[in-house]
Amino acid sequence: MVLFGVDVDYLAFVVLFCVGLYMLVRKSNLLKKLLGLNVMETAVFAFLVTSGMIEGADPPIRTAGTGPLFANPIPHAMVLTGIVVAVSVTAVALALIVQIHAHYGTIEVDELKGLP
Amino acid sequence: MRWLGLALVVVAAATLMLGVADLPPHGAHDAPVHTHVGARYLERGVAETGMRNLVTAVLLVYRGFDTFLEVVVIFSALVAVVALPRGRAARSRDGDDQPPAALLTREGPAQERISVSPVVAFVVQLLGPFIAVFALASLYRGHVSPGGGFQSAAIFGALFIALALVQGRERAARLVPRGARVWLQALGPLSFALIGGVGWVLTGAFLGYPAEAAAYALREAMVVAVEIGIAVGGAVILAQLFMAMEG
Amino acid sequence: MTIAWSQTVPYLVVLPLAGAALVPIVARRDARAAGGFTFVVTLVTAALAIALTVRLVVEGPLTAHVGGWVAPYGIELRFDRLGAWTAPLAVFFVLVVPFAWRYLEGTVPRDRWAAFYALMLLNLGGLIGFSLTADLFNLFLAMEVVSLSSYALVAVAGRGTAAWAALKYLLLGSVSSLLVLFAVALLFALTGSLNLPDVAARLAAAEPSPAATLALASLAVAFAVKAALFPLHVWLPDAHAIAPSPVSAVLSGLVVKIGIVGLVRVMELAASSGIALDLFGELLMVLGAVAIVMGAFLAIFQDDIKLMLAYSTISNIGYIVLGLGLGAPFAVAGALVHVVNHALIKVTLFLAAGSIIHQTGLRTLTDLRGVGRTLPQTCAAMTLGAIAIVGLPPTAGFISKWYIGLGAFSAGRVAYGFALVFGALFVFIYYVRMLNAFYFRTPTREEVAAAVEPPWSMRGPVLFLAAACVIVGLLGGFLLAFIMPAVGDLLPAIRS
Amino acid sequence: MSALIVLQQALSVLLVLAGVVFLAGGTLGLVRLPDLYTRAHAASKCDSVGAGSILVGLLFYQGVAFDDLRLVLLAFLVLVSGPTTAHALARAGFRTGLPVGRARGSDDR
Amino acid sequence: MITLFWAAAVALLLMAFACLWRADVGPSIQDRILAVNVVGVKALVVLALLGIIRGHAFLIDVALVYGLLNFIITIAATRLIETGRFRSGASS
């Protein structure tokens, strides 16, 4: 969809990406950083799916009553895979955060920097 | 330093906007995305794979190697979490922070003893079997409607989490017997390797599926084996991730 | 049925990964068995990689179409002259795994051994997959396998401090993965394909667009993070110094190279899609030169030997990147050879350092004074490694650095040539400092005086690698001749 | 177009509109009511009814097809889970000592 | 008809904004979770609406999964709250 000469879908993607980036860069809390990373990831996924869609097309499932236009299945498969990858990375990061808290007693980067 | 971060965000926004503004308009059916590889999958996918859900076809058949690596990624997440030292459980239970005053007066400091609301427990137990059937249906119908191995695994994982929350982790853990865990968690990569090997013997290409009409049943069986491997392996891995994180 | 060699290429990836899935099963009875099993898997993988390399020399590049789907419609694995890098890769793992057998005792609790070996195999499989695949999304996934296992390997032995180092690594690494994914998405949106050659062809056919440049740029930045190129290196020293030594060897010698392989892929893509990367090459040269000097300079001030080696990695990545950026045939060839040579040397050094740390329990130069007298063999290996990394003639480091320098001067980039020389000088200083501590000081710590040589499972790989440093140095010409044909494909990217 | 279909569609429209009104009521309650418990009242009741109403309304659109029966499942799920979550939240509030009455709970943002 | 459904979906989204405000101001954590849950129910209805608008029954599966997960997240959060697992400043 194009509004005032700007592609709204892509604009939303950029805004979401930047919200995530802001959270990743500016928040001192590790958990918040991780949330930011996840927001960025979903933003990229949204971009992928958006790029693979067709206005008014059906989902790429060729059952009765669908068609003739179908969305591109490849981005869907990629995003599906990407979601699983994202949850894997998140799980590892969370386990590390638990470790950090058990050792340092804090998960704020500002405080961690001062500690040995 | 704070300004540096903000500047980074602004620069990123500008760069992304510039790059993205140049893309071919999305949503049109004649964009390059839709006329190349995807178009061929849409055109011949059903005939070539026998699956009407082309996302599943892409995941399992055309780009099966991707899915193999995906299974490996989630497996390595489990191994990674297991490889980390156990957090000091004692401290995380009754640590430096006092439990809320309300708890002290009513139930005493033993926080774990707070029973789960019978209402919630009942509803979860009531829904449990239906969720399980739904997950299996999602797996079974993965080639004709949305769903498939991973979705099914995730629903199973969610079911496990719900049960662990209301029944306690010990009872939930019995769903995944300790002895079988090491086998089940490896099921994803192993089923891929195995079926890939079978395909290699049959067609000469790793992860190939026999295309002849006569081998229809064999092809189906191979796909089902891979799907079950993904679903069971994924579900067990998610359950174990939950248990590991629960401490 | 005759086996088509090209169709065995996927097994290079599948063997270690499926093996990793089996490791916890093998380790149920005895954690030690996991080590043996891992060794066998790496051995088989290495044998296959070497066999394929021989086939490559005989009959040219091997291409496997996974599932039998031909190029743009399926995933393609290419075993070409760059992909042959997997052979030394697997061989290094064959040497590192036995080293870990005894090293793990006392450093990593027994119940985590299975996880450790599984992660090693995952790392190997991911590295091989990354080097071989010609598919963009597959590239991303292989990178994630490598990254995830690396994060975990950093944290596997230590407690909180290691976790913090690993998390820093993870956050930066994830951003870089995200950039790769974004670039893949952009390229897919532009071309509708994921196969690298196909994407390049379709980009070349279309009008040049800023989006394609953005995609390549974000790929480049992402891989620069993975390679720890100078301003993006902040995660490296902590992670590499804190990990157990076999892991440090793998991370420093091999895992950072995925950044380099990735950069090479970007250059290939740029070269064949006709996107001019003048600025890119210029930037690579500047950053490479700065990295050489800064890395070496910072290494001088480190007392911890592993931290010193970690900074040395940053410096050496600088050499490789400088070589790639220069774009002269000799320089690029030198850089590609240095990928292998640096891997060899760094693995040697980290394993030797690991032996020393394992036998004495000490890790700073101050504490380790005089260790050369009690651990003569290990320290001899360390010395050979040091000579090699400085780049003195009969050793492995010499030929690659020489060619990079030759490239710099022949391309008229004298300033960069001097950066190289300066870097070598700093390197010389800190290794002399190390050797001085080892051989010409008297032991101040009892642990050093009482230390004995490590068991043969650790000593063997170290000595073998040290010998290889010299042998590869003597036979350096073969490597160069092997890689030269691949260089031509890369060049238009920089000098178009 | 037979009378049955017209009737069905009218029913559908009616149910959907009613559902929207109920959901709006739930939202308004969530915004206006003074404390957790009263808000939970609004959420559990209005949302279940509103959602259920719309879902059943959708069922009648174009007649009742077999495939669409899962809308009933969905409605049932909402009917079961809505009160349960409201109860769980209210219980958690009660357990942690959130005061009952017009007074607002302390702000812990 | 379809327009009516679209209108209903848009109305639901507008309501979701109001709920989001409640989720942002709280005050207690349960209030926030309740608000999030309410938005979830609205989104579930939107999913079903979209499924009907598109005319494919299989799209309703998504709403089913969504409903389940919305429920499970809420239960998980409340369970952890009521057992006092969240430290340093429980909501009281």
Place this chain on the structure above:
Amino acid sequence: MSQLFDALLLLLLIATAITVVRATDLVAAVVKFGLYSLMMCVLWQHRGAPDVAIAEAAVGAGVTSVLFLLTVARTTRVEKP
């Protein structure tokens, strides 16, 4: 109508993301992140990707949120400003 819906949905997504940023109570942040993922799921349904929508609802929102919540339970709940 479809366009309006689309725009509102995107706006809602952004608003949710911003409330995630604003929340100082980490439990609230995580729960809102769950909502964000669920919204993403609606977006995907709208874009004709039901497979992805299911995966996002189950994995992205469900499992991820629960893992996050467990981490909050084992570390600390309040983000220091």
Place this chain on the structure above:
Amino acid sequence: MRTAKMSLALFVFWCLVAPPEGVTDVLVGVLVALLVGVWATRFLWPPEDPALSSLRPSRLPRFLALSVVRVIKASLQVLRIVFDPRLPIAPEVLRQQVHFEADAARSTFANAITITPGTLTLEVEGDTFVVHCLDRALAEDLLSGQLAADVEALFGGGA
């Protein structure tokens, strides 16, 4: 017996979520329903827990209809309150003693309270139900015992 009933219910559910298109689909459905049914009755609800055993399915429709009527009434009340600018509420906490044999009955009662006009279950401690009501005047169904009677009728085994 429990297993058979459960499996039947699950099979119906299977047919709803995965409409069978052939004999194979039906067979797989039966298999899945049986497996999950066995699992549910043996492991999820161990036999010592009387959970659903006392439920009388024949009375379920009436109870469901009553519940739907109640929840609609409740919502209408909430609507009236919410749209009233004065917000006429007088919240109060009540305690109610009702004894049930089965856990299921207790949970059903608690949920029924939640969906009845003006009331919301806060806590179930044994036989004591702590109930929050918007206004005491609105809780007539609960206070009069009508609701408890309905639930008992559904489960048969009430005290």
